[in-house]
């Protein structure tokens with residue numbers, strides 16, 4: 001999730017853009033860059049402070065564009081930092097999103113003589129605009145066609161597949177800046193003799209609170225004296241500005257009270273972005289570009305060990321069941337801090353797969369190194385591009401979930417499960433999984449984001465259940481099979497945000513000890529979707545209810561029977577069993593959030609914890 005910011009007016013664009021980038025740093029800070037027609041471009045790796053130090057004295061402009069990068073395609077280097085420009089240095093672009101068809105466009109443009117200087121998908125956009133400028137000039141007998149810049153930009157954007165929140169500037173028309181939105185947010189800020197374009201309102205609010213929210217498929221043009229909005233097809237759009245009274249941090253949270261809630265609400269998009277361009281519906285396959293270099297080695301793998309910590313280790317637990325049941329590969333899970341010290345048996349037929357949002361967790365990283373030392377093929381399932389685990393593993397799958405700010409991992413968890421499901425599809429279809437089963441998984445993956453959205457609509461209902469148990473100090477989470485992992489994740493989410501006792505166990509383990517804790521003050525959250533172990537779960541629920549233990553069940557839409565057995569039910573839509581943990585965790589994430597918020601805890605920064613544990 002990158003950040004874009006653009007200004008046109010009468011004041012010093014350099015200072016305004018630099019200050020604005022500081023407000024956008026929560027969106028990612030692999031690299032930063034700025035361009036003004038008067039002074040050219042300056043770029044740096046790392047945070048905005050590095051860019052500020054690189055700014056030459058006298059850097060000036062009354063308009064410009066700026067960018068903060070969260071790397072998705074292309075390592076976080078200065079050469080890959082935005083803004084990007086075309087062959088002529090006339091067209092400049094800052095972009096948030098993914099140009100899915102960037103490879104084919106780049107191939108065509110290079111064949112037409114364009115020279116690329118970066119490995120990003122974004123640079124394609126600048127050369128596309130350049131190409132359309134040339135086309136529009138042909139036959140104009142030297143007369144510059146009217147609005148040629150806007151026409152060229154729109155023509156270029158029409159060729160793009162994927163997502164963009166973009167600002168484009170043309171050196172020869174410095175006061176005019178084009179913004180456009182498709183799948184990535186873009187807002188306009190309307191000032192006095194100055195106007196702004198940004199990914200969200202946070203860099204604008206110190207200048208003006210008059211904000212216009214673009215919608216997908218819209219193109220805006222700003223000048224110091226005004227703005228226009230049109231649909232990419234050309235129809236004019238009239239949209240009044242909204243008075244936004246948020247402070248900058250609230251704007252970063254997109255108006256939500258906490259990043260945790262914002263990131264839970266982003267779970268549908270996180271799953272979409274993890275799957276984007278990777279599901280081949282026609283043949284029931286997964287296309288994982290990051291594994292192409294080791295595809296043949298993977299065909300020969302006889303065993304998988306998934307290493308991870310915390311929430312990522314629970315994704316790994318579900319991944320174990322996915323791989324064994326669907327790809328028939330013996331799989332086990334090890335938490336990083338154990339794997340590295342237990343002298344694991346590894347040979348060249350073993351793949352060690354690290355799952356990590358940050359890609360910097362010390363225990364997981366050392367487990368990867370231990371696996372490499374013992375001759376294993378190592379893969380990374382990582383969110384942060386260019387992170388240490390991503391760089392030290394032989395190959396991998398990036399989550400593309402965008403930066404996760406809240407210490408409690410939520411959207412990264414559902415992305416990890418989605419990536420593991422894609423890996424299962426990839427390996428399964430290498431190993432005899434039928435086309436029909438592959439298509440079934442592919443279709444279910446496609447439907448998942450919409451089903452998560454259905455659950456998110458029930459947030460207020462979940463908040464009421466959390467309120468009902470507000471004074472509870474102990475919770476037990478229980479699940480079976482794919483949702484044993486969900487039980488552990490639900491317990492962790494609650495304990496790390498509310499500081500209360502929450503533990504998980506296999507539902508079948510209840511009678512082996514956990515049942516002794518149960519009484520009317522000790523509720524159980526039971527994962528009981530309509531799956532292959534539903535009847536078993538129901539008998540465990542009965543065991544609890546006969547001992548007066550309250551039960552909150554996570555159940556499948558349409559299951560009315562369970563309602564008469566338990567105290568509260570949080571429903572989720574139907575999906576295939578292997579993907580059920582991606583849906584069943586959503587009510588638990590919301591339950592943990594609402595439970596902690598009502599206790600007045602700083603949900604995004606729980607005590608004693610860090611977002612990335614880079615020490616043992």
Ligand code: AGP
Nearest residue numbers: 310311356357358361407408409
């Ligand atoms: C999850 O809510 C926790 N913040 C923590 O368990 C986290 O999942 C764990 O530290 C692993 O982090 P990673 O995914 O960045 O490796």
